[in-house]
Amino acid sequence: MSVTEQARRARAAANELATATRTVKDGALRAMADALVARTPEIVTANDADLAAGREAGLSTALLDRLALNPERIAGMADGLRQMAALPDPVGEVVRGGTLPNGLELRQIRVPFGVVGIIYEARPNVTADAAGICLKSGNAVLLRGSSSAVRSNTAIVAALRDAVTDAGLPADAVQLLDATSRESVKELMRARGLVDVLIPRGGASLIRTVVEESTVPVIETGVGNCHVYVDAAADLDKALAVVLNAKTQRLSTCNTAESLLVHADVAPAFLPRVLAAFAEAGVTVHGSPEVAAFSDAVVPATDEDYETEYLSADISAAVVESLDAAVAHIRRYGTGHTEAIVTDSAAAARDFVARVDAAAVMVNASTRFTDGGEFGFGAEIGISTQKLHARGPMGLPELTSTKYVVTGDGHIRG
Amino acid sequence: MSVTEQARRARAAANELATATRTVKDGALRAMADALVARTPEIVTANDADLAAGREAGLSTALLDRLALNPERIAGMADGLRQMAALPDPVGEVVRGGTLPNGLELRQIRVPFGVVGIIYEARPNVTADAAGICLKSGNAVLLRGSSSAVRSNTAIVAALRDAVTDAGLPADAVQLLDATSRESVKELMRARGLVDVLIPRGGASLIRTVVEESTVPVIETGVGNCHVYVDAAADLDKALAVVLNAKTQRLSTCNTAESLLVHADVAPAFLPRVLAAFAEAGVTVHGSPEVAAFSDAVVPATDEDYETEYLSADISAAVVESLDAAVAHIRRYGTGHTEAIVTDSAAAARDFVARVDAAAVMVNASTRFTDGGEFGFGAEIGISTQKLHARGPMGLPELTSTKYVVTGDGHIRG
The missing domain is CATH 3.40.309.10 (Aldehyde Dehydrogenase; Chain A, domain 2)
Structure with a gap:
C-alpha cells in the first residue's frame, strides 16, 4: 500500500479518534499494554531475526543493544502505555474562554492534530511509546521506523492494532510505513493536507533532511550542543x-x-x-x-x-x-x-x-x-529545539492544536 | 544589502529587543505613531507616486483603493500603534510553573521568536501594523511588501526606523526588504537559522509558494472557503x-x-x-x-x-x-x-x-x-489556518515562543 493510501486511512481513523472519549482511549491503551505482554514470544522472535540480520550487516554493539528486546523491555513498554492511560486527556481542555462584549461565548479548546508522522531510528520501544502518546492525544500515527528494526516493529504494531480494534477504535489509528525504502520517507514528507505534522527523531542529518524537504509542517527535535x-x-x-x-x-x-x-x-x-x-x-x-x-x-x-x-x-x-x-x-x-x-x-x-x-x-x-519525565509530563514524544508550536520536552498537550468555538444566538457583525 | 545581511542585522537587533522592557517598547510604539503623523506629507507624496505608477501599470480600481493613503488613513495607522502600546506585554508571561518533586523550580515563560519575516500584498497600512505588533512582542521584523507599494512603504519604514532609534531601540528592528525582485523572497525563505518564522499574507498562490519552498518555519494564513x-x-x-x-x-x-x-x-x-x-x-x-x-x-x-x-x-x-x-x-x-x-x-x-x-x-x-479585533485580541497579524503553533486569529501571544527556566541549588540527576 502506498504511503498516500495509508495516510488517507489514517485521516479517516483520525476523524473517529477525534471524538473518542477518554474512557475508550484509555481502554485501548491498556489493551495495547496487555497485547504486548501476551505476545512477547512473537515479538522476541521477530527481534531475534532483526538482531541476527544486524550482526550480519555489521551493526555496532551500541546499535545492537538499542535494538534488542527481551521480556523485561517489553514489559517496560507495556508499563509506559498503562502510565499514559493514567494521564489527563488533553483533548477538550479549554485553553481560554470568556464572553465577548456582544454576548458571544468564546472558547479556545484543545483538539488533536489529526495525523502525526514520526520518523525514528533503531529503538523499537519508540514504536509503542509513539503509538500510545498519539492515541491518547487523539491522533492517528504513521510510524516510519528504521529498516534494522523492521521485523520487531511489524510484530509490535500487529499486536497494537489488534488491541486498538478490540477496544472499538479503528486499527488504522496505528500504522507502520515501509521501512525498507527511502521512498516512503519522501512520500510522507510530501503528504501535506493528509499528514498534519511530522516529527523526526534521530541524528542531525535525518532532521536536516526532513526540515529541508518536507512540505508537511515539521517539529524539529533533539540536536543539543x-x-x-x-x-x-x-x-x-x-x-x-x-x-x-x-x-x-x-x-x-x-x-x-x-x-x-x-x-x-x-x-x-x-x-x-x-x-x-x-x-x-x-x-x-x-x-x-x-x-x-x-x-x-x-x-x-x-x-x-x-x-x-x-x-x-x-x-x-x-x-x-x-x-x-x-x-x-x-x-x-x-x-x-x-x-x-x-x-x-x-x-x-x-x-x-x-x-x-x-x-x-x-x-x-x-x-x-531537560526531559519530559523530569518535568513531570508523564510522557514525552521528543524534545523540540524549534520555536514554533512547542519548545523543549513535548508531552500530550504539545500533540494537540486548538479550535475556537464561538456560540451566539443569531449574532451578526455590524 | 542582501536579505541575508539584513537578516543578520535583524538577529542582532532581536537580541537587544528580547530584553527591552515594556516601558521602552511602548515608548517606541508611541514615537512610531507620532512620526507617521508628523511625516504625513512625505508619506502621501510617496504614495501619490505609487498610485501614479499603479495607474500606468493598469492596476484595478480595487487594488488602487487598497494602495491609497491619505491623512485619515495614516492617522488610523498611528492610532493602531497607540492601541498596541496599551496592550499587555506577552513577553515574560509565565505560561506554567511549579516546583518539581526534587525541589527544582520550573517556569515556562513567553519569549519573542526573534526575527519574523512577513510577506504581504498591496496595503501599505500592513507595514505599520506588522512593525508595531512585532516590536511589541519583542521581535525584529523583515517586511517584504509588494512592488506596487514600494515608495509608500519606504517612506513609512523610514519614519518608523527614526522613531525606533529615538526611543533607544535598534533601527534594524524594522527593516524593509527589496520589493522589486523575486530573489528577496527566495532568500528570505531560505534564511533558516536567521529568520525564526515566516508569515505570508495574501492570495492562495503566494501562500502555497511559501509553504512549499520555505525552509524557514511558516505560519499559513488566510484562505477561507x-x-x-x-x-x-x-x-x-x-x-x-x-x-x-x-x-x-x-x-x-x-x-x-x-x-x-x-x-x-x-x-x-x-x-x-x-x-x-x-x-x-x-x-x-x-x-x-x-x-x-x-x-x-x-x-x-x-x-x-x-x-x-x-x-x-x-x-x-x-x-x-x-x-x-x-x-x-x-x-x-x-x-x-x-x-x-x-x-x-x-x-x-x-x-x-x-x-x-x-x-x-x-x-x-x-x-x-473570526477576527482578532472581534475576539478581543486588540491586534492581529493574520488568521492562521494551520494547526501548528497558532490556529485562528493571531494576536501578540501568538508571536512568541516559550523558554523553560529551571532553577536549582546545584541539582544533579540521579
Whole structure:
C-alpha cells in the first residue's frame, strides 16, 4: 500500500479518534499494554531475526543493544502505555474562554492534530511509546521506523492494532510505513493536507533532511550542543557536581553537556579540579590554550570542537572573560537546546536567563533535567529545539492544536 | 544589502529587543505613531507616486483603493500603534510553573521568536501594523511588501526606523526588504537559522509558494472557503440573518461565507427566502439542482464552485440530507478556516462542533466574527489556518515562543 493510501486511512481513523472519549482511549491503551505482554514470544522472535540480520550487516554493539528486546523491555513498554492511560486527556481542555462584549461565548479548546508522522531510528520501544502518546492525544500515527528494526516493529504494531480494534477504535489509528525504502520517507514528507505534522527523531542529518524537504509542517527535535557556564560567582563544589553530572550521567543523550565555559576569575581554582575529575571519569577535554595550561591531558580545541555534539566521552572547554563572553559563545555555537549557568549571583542568573535563547535554561542545575519525565509530563514524544508550536520536552498537550468555538444566538457583525 | 545581511542585522537587533522592557517598547510604539503623523506629507507624496505608477501599470480600481493613503488613513495607522502600546506585554508571561518533586523550580515563560519575516500584498497600512505588533512582542521584523507599494512603504519604514532609534531601540528592528525582485523572497525563505518564522499574507498562490519552498518555519494564513450550514432545527429568521451577514457584510475577506448548506427538511421553507434576499443583494448563487428548483436565477454549481473562495458577490449552495452529509461536505471542500451551523438543537450543535475540524466553529453566529479585533485580541497579524503553533486569529501571544527556566541549588540527576 502506498504511503498516500495509508495516510488517507489514517485521516479517516483520525476523524473517529477525534471524538473518542477518554474512557475508550484509555481502554485501548491498556489493551495495547496487555497485547504486548501476551505476545512477547512473537515479538522476541521477530527481534531475534532483526538482531541476527544486524550482526550480519555489521551493526555496532551500541546499535545492537538499542535494538534488542527481551521480556523485561517489553514489559517496560507495556508499563509506559498503562502510565499514559493514567494521564489527563488533553483533548477538550479549554485553553481560554470568556464572553465577548456582544454576548458571544468564546472558547479556545484543545483538539488533536489529526495525523502525526514520526520518523525514528533503531529503538523499537519508540514504536509503542509513539503509538500510545498519539492515541491518547487523539491522533492517528504513521510510524516510519528504521529498516534494522523492521521485523520487531511489524510484530509490535500487529499486536497494537489488534488491541486498538478490540477496544472499538479503528486499527488504522496505528500504522507502520515501509521501512525498507527511502521512498516512503519522501512520500510522507510530501503528504501535506493528509499528514498534519511530522516529527523526526534521530541524528542531525535525518532532521536536516526532513526540515529541508518536507512540505508537511515539521517539529524539529533533539540536536543539543549544551553548555555549562561556571560563573565568577559560582559555588565551585556545586559547579563541579553539575558539570560532571551534565557530561557523564549519560553520554549519548541530547541534554548531555558538550561544552564547558569557565569564567577567568575562577579558572585557576576550578579547572584543575574539573580536569582531574574528567580524567578519572575517562572524559577527553578539548580545550583552548587557557584550559590546556592546567593539564597536559587537554587536547587542543578547534572551532569544530565547539560546534560538535559529541554524544561521547568528550567535552570542549574554554575560559571566558565575562558573562557577556559566555553568552556570545553560546549564541555562536549553541543549538538552542539547554544552557546552564552555575552562579550564586542573582544578577548573573537573571542576566543569563534573559539573554540566552534556548528551549531550557538551567540555573544551578544539570542540563540533564531537560526531559519530559523530569518535568513531570508523564510522557514525552521528543524534545523540540524549534520555536514554533512547542519548545523543549513535548508531552500530550504539545500533540494537540486548538479550535475556537464561538456560540451566539443569531449574532451578526455590524 | 542582501536579505541575508539584513537578516543578520535583524538577529542582532532581536537580541537587544528580547530584553527591552515594556516601558521602552511602548515608548517606541508611541514615537512610531507620532512620526507617521508628523511625516504625513512625505508619506502621501510617496504614495501619490505609487498610485501614479499603479495607474500606468493598469492596476484595478480595487487594488488602487487598497494602495491609497491619505491623512485619515495614516492617522488610523498611528492610532493602531497607540492601541498596541496599551496592550499587555506577552513577553515574560509565565505560561506554567511549579516546583518539581526534587525541589527544582520550573517556569515556562513567553519569549519573542526573534526575527519574523512577513510577506504581504498591496496595503501599505500592513507595514505599520506588522512593525508595531512585532516590536511589541519583542521581535525584529523583515517586511517584504509588494512592488506596487514600494515608495509608500519606504517612506513609512523610514519614519518608523527614526522613531525606533529615538526611543533607544535598534533601527534594524524594522527593516524593509527589496520589493522589486523575486530573489528577496527566495532568500528570505531560505534564511533558516536567521529568520525564526515566516508569515505570508495574501492570495492562495503566494501562500502555497511559501509553504512549499520555505525552509524557514511558516505560519499559513488566510484562505477561507467558509460554510454556513442551516440545520433542520434552525430558527430560519436567525439563519437568514446569519447567512446574509456572513456573505455580504464584506465580500473580500477570508472569513466571508462562500458556501451555503441547507438541510433538506427546511429547504422548502428557507431556500425561497434566502434566494430572494441574495437576488436583492446582488449575490449570484451557484447551486445544486435541488437549490435551483427554487429559483431560475440560480446558476448550476460545478465541483469547482464548491472548492472556490470567491471573494466576490457569489456563493455556492447545496441541499444536504443530514448533519452527517453537511460535515462530509465541509471535510471535503472546507479549508479549515471558519465553519458555522445555525440550529436550535443542542445535540446538533454539539455534534457539529465536535466533528468539524476548523480554526473556528460558529454556532448561531456569522463567520465574519473570526477576527482578532472581534475576539478581543486588540491586534492581529493574520488568521492562521494551520494547526501548528497558532490556529485562528493571531494576536501578540501568538508571536512568541516559550523558554523553560529551571532553577536549582546545584541539582544533579540521579
